[in-house]
Amino acid sequence: MSNRPITEDDLHAYVDQLLEPERRAEVTAYLEAHPDVGRRVAGFSDQRALLRSALALIADEPLPAELNLSRIIEGRRRHLSSWWAAAAMLLIGIGGIGGWVARGSMPMSSNGLAALEQEAADSFKVYAPDRLRPVEVRASEGMQLEQWLSNRLKQPIKVPDLTTSGYRLMGGRLIATSHGPAAMFMYDDNRDDRLVVLARPMAVELDAPMKPQSRSDVAGFSWADGGMGYSLVGRPATESLRPIANEVRKQAQTI
């Protein structure tokens, strides 16, 4: 017999028949020795039995049809499948509308020339307005720029010379694209108008004819020759950029 005192919790556990046999025997002995507590606990036990009998009738009633679990499960299955059907219709609808809306404003291909011209436009918008450090390697460092970018692109690349078109090379930088590293060259003229040439190896559209930039906010031309893609972008009117693009292309073909 343990010497643990009998607690109120023990008495309730006794009523609820939750005690281990050993402890139950201890409580029984205690109740015999304390008849006043024994009467109170007996009252609780009677109360428990009475409640159980009174409520047993409810549990014995036949279940109404609304509480038939198979029906509820089946109902949910139907509900879900109709929900999925509705969701699928909605997605198809959104896809259709999205495609229609996007047709004029976004490149339809995310890999070829369309991606390149997007990267060139983005680079122009980020770096051309930069007054402090528009380029990573300055033109004054000469051959170093060409060599570094050729190494990183794993393709020989020549810095286009645009002096005959009135643009000076400012320098260049390496650009991260989702298609790998790209070489960016930046030029300016006497009025501080800037141009950007972006070049990177192409995974698709290895050879693509020159076409004007389809984005409206930056002008330019893109093309691909022998696996290397080029994009020239700037603020001047598109047509005034065409001879410059032709010049870049001609020089690149001599590599």
Next chain:
Amino acid sequence: MKDMLPQVEPLIPALRRYARALMRNPTAADDLVQDCLERAVSRWYQRREGNTRAWLFTILHNLAVNQFRQSAVRGRHVTIDETNEEDFGQEALQEKKLMYWDVLNKLTRLPDDQRAVLLLVAVEDLSYAETAKVLNIPIGTVMSRLSRGRERLQQEIEGPSDDAGRNVVKLRSLK
């Protein structure tokens, strides 16, 4: 979903019994159980391993608490006094029926939190720990509500003039 039916179906009468004793209104109680089962079906795969019984009672109890709050706002209160006596089983002997009717009536006079503990422990056979989980309260609170609920119901049963229950030496563990 195949495993759900054999695990949940046998518990529906108990859920119904608990809801009826809590809600006091048979129609509202069955609505509550139906709500509970629908939720159980939709969350069957989200439940943690463990006691399906305690899990179902938790869902049911939370729905009941929401109902209490709403009816408190509306000020509507249907008690067993107002319900038809016939709701408590036709086959039982008249005398017993009256006795059952009487104790359930007295049960409704208990505060909601004490009644919930008393029903889960004494009628639904949940352990004290399971009851604590279902009601989201500490186990010590379960024990004190059980004690107060039993004491109070006993006073009701023995009649308000009878104060024998109050004279006994009360033993409380000092934890």
